[in-house]
Amino acid sequence: xxxxxxxxxxxxxxxxxxxxxxxxxxxxxxxxxxxxxxxxxxxxxxxxxxxxxxxxxxxxxxxxxxxxxxxxxxxxxxxxxxxxxxxxxxxxxxxxxxxxxxxxxxxxxxxxxxxxxxxxxxxxxxxxxxxxxxxxxxxxxxxxxxxxxxxxxxxxxxxxxxxxxxxxxxxxxxxxxxxxxxxxxxxxxxxxxxxxxxxxxxxxxxxxxxxxxxxxxxxxxxxxxxxxxxxxxxxxxxxxxxxxxxxxxxxxxxxxxxxxxxxxxxxxxxxxxxxxxxx
Numbered sequence: 001x002x003x004x005x006x007x008x009x010x011x012x013x014x015x016x017x018x019x020x021x022x023x024x025x026x027x028x029x030x031x032x033x034x035x036x037x038x039x040x041x042x043x044x045x046x047x048x049x050x051x052x053x054x055x056x057x058x059x060x061x062x063x064x065x066x067x068x069x070x071x072x073x074x075x076x077x078x079x080x081x082x083x084x085x086x087x088x089x090x091x092x093x094x095x096x097x098x099x100x101x102x103x104x105x106x107x108x109x110x111x112x113x114x115x116x117x118x119x120x121x122x123x124x125x126x127x128x129x130x131x132x133x134x135x136x137x138x139x140x141x142x143x144x145x146x147x148x149x150x151x152x153x154x155x156x157x158x159x160x161x162x163x164x165x166x167x168x169x170x171x172x173x174x175x176x177x178x179x180x181x182x183x184x185x186x187x188x189x190x191x192x193x194x195x196x197x198x199x200x201x202x203x204x205x206x207x208x209x210x211x212x213x214x215x216x217x218x219x220x221x222x223x224x225x226x227x228x229x230x231x232x233x234x235x236x237x238x239x240x241x242x243x244x245x246x247x248x249x250x251x252x253x254x255x256x257x258x259x260x261x262x263x264x265x266x267x268x269x270x271x272x273x274x275x276x277x278x279x
Contacts, residue, residue: 005158007033009073011066011088013048016105017079019133023162025051026135036069071095075154077126079105089117096121101151103158107178108275110171111144122147124155127174128162129181137163140177142170175272179265187264192217 008024008031010017021037035054039045042058049056055072057065070076070092080088085106096102101122104114114123123144131137139159143152152167159165168177192213199209224231239245 002029004030004032005154006074007031007072008035008075008077008158009069010035010037010077010079011069011092012078012080012084013037013039013044014079016128016130016132017077018048019137020077020105020128020159020162021048021054022051023132023135024158025054027161029157029161033072033074036072038065038069066092067095070100071097073097074099075101075103075158077103077105082106082109085109085113086117089114093118093121101147101155103155108272108278110276111142112171115144115146120146122151124152125171125174126155126159127178127182128159130185132159132162135162138177138181139163139165140168140174140181141165142168142174171276175269175276178272179268183265183268188217 005024010021013021017037021035024031024035031053035051036057037045037048037054038057038059039048040059042061045056045058048054055069057069059065062068066088074097076092076096078085078088085104089102096118099122101124102114102118104111104123104125105128107127109125111123111125114125115121124147125142125144127140129137129139132139137159139162141152141156141159156165156167166177166181168174195213195217196209199213200206204212220234224234227234235249239249
């Protein structure tokens with residue numbers, strides 16, 4: 001029998017929090033004490049109330065809903081907007097259980113900023129990415145000062161319901177993984193955009209260009225996953241010496257892609273640090 005997770009609360013269930021909530025429910029993992037979730041409006045709360053084992057609270061109807069949810073759970077995922085974090089932590093902090101684990105979904109808010117408000121409470125910072133909405137995500141997890149190995153194991157199991165979870169070292173690790181898995185889907189989408197444009201340049205109409213570019217990418221990544229091979233090995237398998245693919249790859253490499261990728265991810269990392277300082 002699958003080991004149960006402790007009770008969970010989602011304080012604010014926007015697109016990311018909602019995706020993790022739905023992934024947890026779909027996984028079938030039992031949750032001792034159930035799942036509580038809060039949203040500002042009844043319109044947002046109503047669909048979540050239909051999920052099995054979920055108590056959905058609309059703050060417009062229940063003013064202390066955040067406190068009720070936090071009090072009922074051991075694992076509390078904080079998914080409100082970054083500017084709302086401080087007030088929320090002040091609101092729920094006095095009502096947390098002694099063994100509570102508070103998980104941040106907020107970009108740009110450091111572990112220290114949570115711990116300054118919550119004292120000795122276990123804090124774990126997370127960096128999920130958008131493919132989590134289709135249970136293909138990669139989430140970075142960083143333990144705060146008071147988070148135990150067991151706390152991390154619980155939170156990791158929760159995020160593994162929507163993909164893979166990777167432990168990283170503190171805020172620096174979160175900032176680093178944000179440049180790869182966090183921002184990475186945008187890099188992939190940009191590449192597909194450019195492949196569509198290239199297909200149109202070769203004479204295909206808009207619909208066909210999009211189909212062949214998107215399905216080529218989806219097929220290639222599915223092949224990569226199924227093969228278990230390194231992408232470099234698969235690339236070499238497609239690249240016959242002096243063939244058409246070889247000419248295209250040589251053109252890409254002539255643009256010094258290594259340096260370009262390093263420059264781009266370094267820029268993203270620097271911006272992550274700036275956001276944390278601004279927060």
